[in-house]
Amino acid sequence: MTRLLYFAWVKDKTGIASEDIELPSGISTVADLIGWLKTRGPEFTHAFEQxxxxxxxxxxxxxxxxxxxxxxxxxxxxxxxxxG
Known part of the structure; x- marks a missing residue:
């Protein structure tokens, strides 16, 4: 299991602060993970659009x-x- 943490506006847009997931097969880099997260629903698409x-x-x-x-x-x- 891998713990994912979301901070600031990423947390606000996803609606969660953290979650424990089993990384899907084929996900090997941060970019791969972001790409997969975007497929999890509109809140994730919005949070990771940039x-x-x-x-x-x-x-x-x-x-x-x-x-x-x-x-x-x-x-x-x-x-x-x-x-600052």
Whole structure:
């Protein structure tokens, strides 16, 4: 099982903060996962419609879209963070 975490407007658009899922076969990268999440319903399609605006962390380490998620325990999705 892999825990997915959704933060800020990603959480608002999906309507959930976290969930535990079994990664579907063929899903091996962050980009693959985002593509699959978009198929889960209009709330996910809306939340992930701008792939470039979503940031991800795999096991609490910032990750690129091509990062492998093969053995991930936790994957977090969040908007870009700005300082202030």
């Amino acid at each position: 792939d470039g605006a979503i940031r991800a962390a795999v096991d609490q380490t910032h990750a690129r879209l091509d990062t492998s998620i093969a053995d991930a325990k936790e994957i977090a999705f969040f908007p870009p963070v700005t300082g």
